[in-house]
Amino acid sequence: MKLHEYQSKQLFSKYGVPIPKGRVAATASEAKQIAEELGGRVVVKSQVLVGGRGKAGGIKVAKDPAEAEQFATHILGMEIKGLPVRKVLVDEAAAIEQEIYLGITNDRAARKPVMMASAAGGVDIEEVAATTPEKIVKVHIDPLLGLRDYQARDIAASIDLPRDYWRDFGPIASGLWQAYSANDATLAEINPLVITKDKRLLALDGKMLIDDNALFRHPNLAEMRDIDEEAPSETEARKYGLSFIKLDGNIGCMVNGAGLAMTSMDVIKLFGGSPANFLDIGGGAGADKVAAALRIILDDKNVKAVLYNIFGGITRCDEVAKGILAAMEEVKPKVPMVVRLVGTNAEEGRALLANAHMITAETLAEAAQKAVAAAQGA
Amino acid sequence: MSILINKNTRLLVQGITGNEGLFHTTQMVAYGTHVVAGVTPGKGGEWVLNGKVPVFDSVKLAVEATGANASVIFVPARFAADAMFEAADAGLPLIVCITEGIPVQDMMRVRNYLDQKNVRLVGPNCPGLLTPGEAKVGIIPGNIAIPGNVGVVSRSGTLTYEVLYAMKNLGMGASTCVGIGGDPINGTNFIDVLEMFEHDPQTEKVILIGEIGGTEEEKAAEYIASKMTKPVASFIAGQTAPPGKRMGHAGAIIEGGAGTAADKIKALEAAGVRVAKHPEEIPTLLK
Numbered sequence: 001m002k003l004h005e006y007q008s009k010q011l012f013s014k015y016g017v018p019i020p021k022g023r024v025a026a027t028a029s030e031a032k033q034i035a036e037e038l039g040g041r042v043v044v045k046s047q048v049l050v051g052g053r054g055k056a057g058g059i060k061v062a063k064d065p066a067e068a069e070q071f072a073t074h075i076l077g078m079e080i081k082g083l084p085v086r087k088v089l090v091d092e093a094a095a096i097e098q099e100i101y102l103g104i105t106n107d108r109a110a111r112k113p114v115m116m117a118s119a120a121g122g123v124d125i126e127e128v129a130a131t132t133p134e135k136i137v138k139v140h141i142d143p144l145l146g147l148r149d150y151q152a153r154d155i156a157a158s159i160d161l162p163r164d165y166w167r168d169f170g171p172i173a174s175g176l177w178q179a180y181s182a183n184d185a186t187l188a189e190i191n192p193l194v195i196t197k198d199k200r201l202l203a204l205d206g207k208m209l210i211d212d213n214a215l216f217r218h219p220n221l222a223e224m225r226d227i228d229e230e231a232p233s234e235t236e237a238r239k240y241g242l243s244f245i246k247l248d249g250n251i252g253c254m255v256n257g258a259g260l261a262m263t264s265m266d267v268i269k270l271f272g273g274s275p276a277n278f279l280d281i282g283g284g285a286g287a288d289k290v291a292a293a294l295r296i297i298l299d300d301k302n303v304k305a306v307l308y309n310i311f312g313g314i315t316r317c318d319e320v321a322k323g324i325l326a327a328m329e330e331v332k333p334k335v336p337m338v339v340r341l342v343g344t345n346a347e348e349g350r351a352l353l354a355n356a357h358m359i360t361a362e363t364l365a366e367a368a369q370k371a372v373a374a375a376q377g378a
Numbered sequence: 379m380s381i382l383i384n385k386n387t388r389l390l391v392q393g394i395t396g397n398e399g400l401f402h403t404t405q406m407v408a409y410g411t412h413v414v415a416g417v418t419p420g421k422g423g424e425w426v427l428n429g430k431v432p433v434f435d436s437v438k439l440a441v442e443a444t445g446a447n448a449s450v451i452f453v454p455a456r457f458a459a460d461a462m463f464e465a466a467d468a469g470l471p472l473i474v475c476i477t478e479g480i481p482v483q484d485m486m487r488v489r490n491y492l493d494q495k496n497v498r499l500v501g502p503n504c505p506g507l508l509t510p511g512e513a514k515v516g517i518i519p520g521n522i523a524i525p526g527n528v529g530v531v532s533r534s535g536t537l538t539y540e541v542l543y544a545m546k547n548l549g550m551g552a553s554t555c556v557g558i559g560g561d562p563i564n565g566t567n568f569i570d571v572l573e574m575f576e577h578d579p580q581t582e583k584v585i586l587i588g589e590i591g592g593t594e595e596e597k598a599a600e601y602i603a604s605k606m607t608k609p610v611a612s613f614i615a616g617q618t619a620p621p622g623k624r625m626g627h628a629g630a631i632i633e634g635g636a637g638t639a640a641d642k643i644k645a646l647e648a649a650g651v652r653v654a655k656h657p658e659e660i661p662t663l664l665k
Contacts, residue, residue, distance in 0.1 A: 106482055108562040108592055108629070111489045143486040184481050213628065214481035216456055243626040258560055258626025259534020259589050262615040267656045269618045278619070280626035283398075283478060283517075283535070311536040311543075313505055313517045343519045343539055344405075364540060365658055 001210045002049045006089045007224050008206035011183060012190065015175035019203050022091030031072035034090040035065040041093035044071040046078065046085040049226065054123055056080045061093050086228060094202055099192035100159065101125045101136070102173065104180045106187075113141045113180065115151070115173065119159040121192040147177035168201045183221060184214030233296050240292040242281055249274025251375050252297035252306040252335075254290070256281050256315045264309045267364055273372035276303045285315055290323020291330065298333055305375035308339040309367055310349075317341040317349030325356060336374040340367040380509040380554040381529070381574040381581075382472060382500070383448065387513050390446035390470070391416045392453055392461045394426060394433060399452035402476075402517050403427065406450075409520040411513045415440040437468040448472040450506060450515050458502060459484035466497045473565070474515050475502035482628060485563040492565065499565025503627065505535040505557035508542075518542070518555060526551015528664065529575035531568060532587035533560050533594070533629070537615055537657060541587060544658040548665070553581040560589070560627030568598035576606050583609050583664045586651070588642055590616030591630045595642040603649035611663040612646050613654045614639045 003011070009019045021038055024047065025031040035042045042065075046058030053059055058080050062068035068090060078085045101121035107114040118136045120128045128135055137158040141147050152173035156166045172193065180188035187209040194204050215222040227235050237244030243258065247265075251273050255261035258280045265275040277300065281293050297306060310320050321341065338359045341349045350360070359374060361367035389406070393399040394416025404427060407413050413431050418424075422435030434440035437449065449465040451458060451473065458477040465473045473492075480502050492499055500507060506516010511525040517535075523542040530545075530552050532538040538557055545552065556571045558564055568586060575581045584606075588595040595614065602610050617639040619625050621632040632638050643653050654660040 106486065106562065111486055111563050113483075113486065143483065143490050181483065184483050186482060211481050211483065211628075213455065213479045214483065217481075245620075245623050245625070247620070255536075257534060257536030258630055259532075259537035259587070259615045260540065262589060262619055262625050262630065263534075263537050263540070263613075263657055265619070266615065266617045270656055275618065278623075278625055311539045313519055313536060313539060315536075342543060343522060343536075363544075363658055365656055 001212055001215065001225055003208040003210065003224060004047045004049065004087070004226065005045065005206055006047055008208040009203060011179050011208065012175060012203055012206050015178040016171050017175040017179070017190070017203050018172070018201060019206070020091040020094060022089055024087050024089050025072065026087050028069045028072040028076060031088055031090050032065045032069035035062065035068035038090070038092045042068050043091050043093045044068055044075060045089045045091065046075045046080060047087040047089055048080050048083045048085055050081045050083055053080055058085065094194055094204060095197035096194045097197050098195040100161070100194070101191045102176060102193045103187065103189035103191065104141070104176060107140065110140055112143060115139045115141060115147065115155060115177070117155045117159050119161070125191055141177065146181065147174055149174070164199070165195065165201055172201060172203070179208070183208070183218060184211045185209060186211050233299060237296055240289055242279060242289065242293050242296070244296060245278040246300065247275050247277050249276045250302050250304040251371050252276045252300065252303040253309070254279050254281060254293050254297060254306065255309045256283070256285060256311065256320070260309065260311060264307065264364065264368070267368040268307065268372060271365070271368050271372045273368070273375060276300055281315070283313070283315055285323070286319050287323035287326055290320050291327035294324065294327035294333070295331055298331055298335070303335060305335055305371050306333070306337045307367060307371040308337065309364060310341050312341070312343030312346055316344050317346040318352060321349035321352040325352065328356065338367050338371045338374060340364065380512060381571070381578050382554060382556065383507050383509050383513045383515050385410070385512040387515065388412050388414045388445055388447045389515055390414065390437065390440050390444070390449045392437065392449055392451045392465065394418055394431065395421050395424070396452055400426060402452065403431065405520065406514055409514045411515065414444040414446050437464045437470070441468050441470065446470065448515060449474070451475040451477055453477060455479040459488050462488045462499065463491065466492050466495050471496065472498050472500070474500045474504070474506050476504060476506055476516055478503040480561065482561070482563055485561060489563055489565065500556065501559040501564060503561045504559030505538060507557070508552070508555045510552050516557065518557070522546060523555060524551040527553055527580060527582040529553050529578065529581040529584045530555040530587070531571040531575070531584070532557050533589050534587055534615060535560070537587055540657045541585060541613070541660055545661040548661050550661050550664070553578060560629050562592060562629040568594050569601045572598060572601055572606060576608060581608065585660055585664070586610055586612045588612065588614045589627070589630050590614070590619050590625065590632050590639050591627070591637045593637065596645040599645040599649040599651065602651060609664065610651045611654065611660050612651050613657050613660050614642045
């Protein structure tokens, strides 16, 4: 789950990272009022969950409240990479001397969190990473011990941060680590962390990704999810514990297991079709989950056929069959359905579906070919 | 011979009285696996499966009483890390964690702790292990595989079943099938298992089932090119997956252009691995 800039910075601030004064606004007049309260120059920043906001014109520095209102009006009417801007953050503007990058993410190869820093921070950090990776310092953190103070000092020294700032840098690095570990983040990033002309360190921008699997122990973060920024079908799927991603094709897929769900998409494509979605009903799915999944698939009007590929292990085919029957009763689908049940309790499942007028298949290749043919015929 | 598990495995089930734990314990026992104990805190002293398997309050007590030498974990995600710590601290040399949806920071702590001990963890978010005809530890349906000389290693669960089933339909058997799981941080990786298969006299050929995300397949390709003498065939799931979207498994995501199916297939083919177009084709590549 992605957090907005203002949400990320508020969390960072809670752990002692200095951030600019500012607030979020949903209207231009609110933006003006915040600018009046702050006084002086302000920066008006679109709050959308994509990168490249600045380059898209979604971040503007205003010299006075009237200009802040004018920029907010413009930015609140924008779409950035297809996402409408619904909120702007109005922050006091900082006079910047240097931009630093500081972030923590999971290094899956090392199986440890890694803190990264660079003296070449700012909007071009990806470019720096691609062309001059040696300018990015990486320090692995032992997840059982946490970030040690000496590691923060080493980072400060490695990026040639002037010694005068080391005392302030330590708590910022440590605060970022605490924000990352206490909130089950998979990414916590300050870009840029600036040295201001009046010799302070300040986190001007913030980004956090939270591990969806850990939201059960962070109800406060779960509430921060911005459902305006995702497809409604994906929101609905999450409610039922389904893993769903909408795609552009016309064959709806219901599969158990992520690997097999991806493979079913691949095989549909291999035989000339196009999948409408990725959908993993998960391990051990019961009838109610299956029924919800079918409703979500059929909500997509592009869907011309549905492929069920269920290989029972922890999932029992008879449970899935019951779910299919319950959902068909409810939504009365008009598109052809191809079903393939193999594995745990497959025979019981097939017996339950015997009178349901579905196209059956033995192998995945056969099921995919039949689904492609059915979608073309519909 | 086989790897990791055989008919001498004495298995303990953590989370044995839960819905999934009990169902799959029944299946494992029916397959012939020696399930010697179960653990559910607060239910010590009870018996399950009509008095066949004793339940203990802790892993330590269960190991002391039964001599269990492997554990399989079915507990819910929020308790799974603790279950792995408990099994490791009780001295079990093999832990197989089936649970999916474990927070990744939990897994980093577990993995870094287990690395300090002599413990092999398989999973999490995996289907477990199957040595056909001898033992199954986990949830792989026993009747879809027959004994043989092909080692199978996979990041996926149900996709593995597809391949085992296709093998069986061709009369091809497996020495051991190892599901290493679909999470970004896991206990056992492809190279660990490839090395075991390379040294296992029963295994003559190997099937590697990978998917998008991470670089484990690329590392496996390097290992195969430099160290393996046995032929390997493969399939990579996610060839049609869009970048930046997590495909169910926490590990299956194409990030920053890395971890694509195309890259993995290229690396494997360069290592002399034959890569199938769809999973049912894999066994035919080893015929």
